[in-house]
Amino acid sequence: MSTRGLPAPVAPSSRDKILDVAEVLFARRGFAGVGMREVAEAAGLGKSSLFHHFRSKAQLYLAALERVLRRLDERLAPALASSLGPAEKLDRFTDALVDALAEQASAARLLLRALFEDDAFDAEAWPEGQSVERRIEAILAGITGLLHDGIEAGAFRRTSPAHVVQTLIGATVYHFASGEFGEGLLGGPLLSAQAVATRKAELKSFLHCGLAARPAQSERRETKWTS
Amino acid sequence: MSTRGLPAPVAPSSRDKILDVAEVLFARRGFAGVGMREVAEAAGLGKSSLFHHFRSKAQLYLAALERVLRRLDERLAPALASSLGPAEKLDRFTDALVDALAEQASAARLLLRALFEDDAFDAEAWPEGQSVERRIEAILAGITGLLHDGIEAGAFRRTSPAHVVQTLIGATVYHFASGEFGEGLLGGPLLSAQAVATRKAELKSFLHCGLAARPAQSERRETKWTS
DNA sequence: GTCTATATCACGATAGAC
DNA sequence: GTCTATCGTGATATAGAC
Numbered sequence: 168m169s170t171r172g173l174p175a176p177v178a179p180s181s182r183d184k185i186l187d188v189a190e191v192l193f194a195r196r197g198f199a200g201v202g203m204r205e206v207a208e209a210a211g212l213g214k215s216s217l218f219h220h221f222r223s224k225a226q227l228y229l230a231a232l233e234r235v236l237r238r239l240d241e242r243l244a245p246a247l248a249s250s251l252g253p254a255e256k257l258d259r260f261t262d263a264l265v266d267a268l269a270e271q272a273s274a275a276r277l278l279l280r281a282l283f284e285d286d287a288f289d290a291e292a293w294p295e296g297q298s299v300e301r302r303i304e305a306i307l308a309g310i311t312g313l314l315h316d317g318i319e320a321g322a323f324r325r326t327s328p329a330h331v332v333q334t335l336i337g338a339t340v341y342h343f344a345s346g347e348f349g350e351g352l353l354g355g356p357l358l359s360a361q362a363v364a365t366r367k368a369e370l371k372s373f374l375h376c377g378l379a380a381r382p383a384q385s386e387r388r389e390t391k392w393t394s
Numbered sequence: 395m396s397t398r399g400l401p402a403p404v405a406p407s408s409r410d411k412i413l414d415v416a417e418v419l420f421a422r423r424g425f426a427g428v429g430m431r432e433v434a435e436a437a438g439l440g441k442s443s444l445f446h447h448f449r450s451k452a453q454l455y456l457a458a459l460e461r462v463l464r465r466l467d468e469r470l471a472p473a474l475a476s477s478l479g480p481a482e483k484l485d486r487f488t489d490a491l492v493d494a495l496a497e498q499a500s501a502a503r504l505l506l507r508a509l510f511e512d513d514a515f516d517a518e519a520w521p522e523g524q525s526v527e528r529r530i531e532a533i534l535a536g537i538t539g540l541l542h543d544g545i546e547a548g549a550f551r552r553t554s555p556a557h558v559v560q561t562l563i564g565a566t567v568y569h570f571a572s573g574e575f576g577e578g579l580l581g582g583p584l585l586s587a588q589a590v591a592t593r594k595a596e597l598k599s600f601l602h603c604g605l606a607a608r609p610a611q612s613e614r615r616e617t618k619w620t621s
Numbered sequence: 622g623t624c625t626a627t628a629t630c631a632c633g634a635t636a637g638a639c
Numbered sequence: 640g641t642c643t644a645t646c647g648t649g650a651t652a653t654a655g656a657c
Binding site for chain 4: 429430431441442445449450451
Binding site for chain 3: 202203204214215218222223224
């Protein structure tokens with residue numbers, strides 16, 4: 168019958184191998200910094216064979232990014248779908264996010280590029296680009312909605328969900344994308360089990376405290392959060 | 395006699411003009427994504443004239459980055475040099491950092507690239523690269539030392555200064571580098587006076603609370619928050 | 622200091638044999 | 640599907656006139 172839906176652990180297709188090396192290379196040096204020749208050679212193919220699987224460099228880049236986002240979404244969705252309270256849900260979300268980013272450093276770097284670079288090509292012109300856009304929006308809607316619900320339920324203090332999301336992205340995506348610089352700063356590896364656990368605890372400690380609902384008395388004097 | 399040490403506001407040299415456009419272009423599309431021809435034309439020069447001022451593309455990139463770091467250091471140094479307590483010092487440092495990054499968005503982007511990209515060229519081979527390295531280390535030493543002193547003095551809870559620095563970088567440098575994405579998420583401009591003030595308040599609120607020294611009893615009460 | 626012209630090379634993408 | 644060969648373009652960088 169069909170093998171659809173089943174992973175193929177023994178025989179990775181050429182397409183998957185190309186995506187693997189493209190993900191690593193694009194993460195390291197960005198879209199413009201990687202040549203199709205380099206990707207092809209790293210995947211063990213000729214350059215023309217690569218263009219048989221992906222019609223253009225932009226399509227390859229977007230396909231690699233889309234795969235990263237798909238895997239990330241698969242890791243985050245269970246945390247958001249659980250029927251826990253907002254605080255516990257946010258903890259699970261944070262754990263899942265950190266685990267997913269720490270599992271593969273190239274994913275964090277590629278994701279960071281997607282979030283702050285104005286891509287030179289027109290992403291919307293490719294179907295992969297639209298898929299990328301939709302996946303980003305879905306993930307953002309999930310975490311933003313969680314924060315919003317928590318505020319409405321009184322579990323979090325009244326703050327700006329968007330600003331918290333930006334802080335969360337910076338504290339996770341940037342952290343695991345920081346590579347050599349981050350390791351030099353920490354004085355050790357970024358991706359060891361211990362370093363990941365420390366990061367998780369540190370981050371949750373900040374979130375726990377920074378989002379905790381407070382007595383109205385100690386609330387900010389200028390409580391006009393516009394966004 | 396000499397004009398050394400005086401700014402020249404009326405007659406910007408060709409070199410300064412080149413650095414201006416290089417900073418913007420490299421920030422937007424990275425080292426590999428910008429051509430020397432594009433820089434030259436944006437600066438109103440011929441391509442060969444550009445190579446008269448900067449011997450290579452790598453030197454131009456590093457010079458632009460070095461200028462960004464120099465200006466940032468000038469803004470941060472007063473906050474660190476003040477004779478305030480650790481908490482107030484950190485507040486001033488945060489204000490200065492946010493103001494400096496918000497003042498010019500290209501600076502934040504170029505700085506973010508410097509922190510997470512493994513540059514394709516050998517930065518150490520150029521004198522500008524060594525200067526970049528020294529300036530980054532100086533800034534890091536300043537904020538890390540401030541956090542360390544605050545912990546020793548009992549003003550901050552006992553945590554990892556390096557992790558706090560990473561969180562701080564993510565919450566500031568990434569935030570102001572996020573450009574179109576960040577504006578879409580916030581639903582408004584990133585760099586307006588109001589948005590900058592909101593970001594400052596949000597960030598200091600997180601820091602204030604996340605770093606506050608706590609009674610030893612509540613220090614490790616993570617049963618409610620950890621799954 | 623700025624220019625025109627050029628050297629040399631790598632790029633993305635295509636054609637067509639096998 | 641993979642290959643060799645090639646097209647057209649634009650890259651960094653240099654040479655030398657003015």
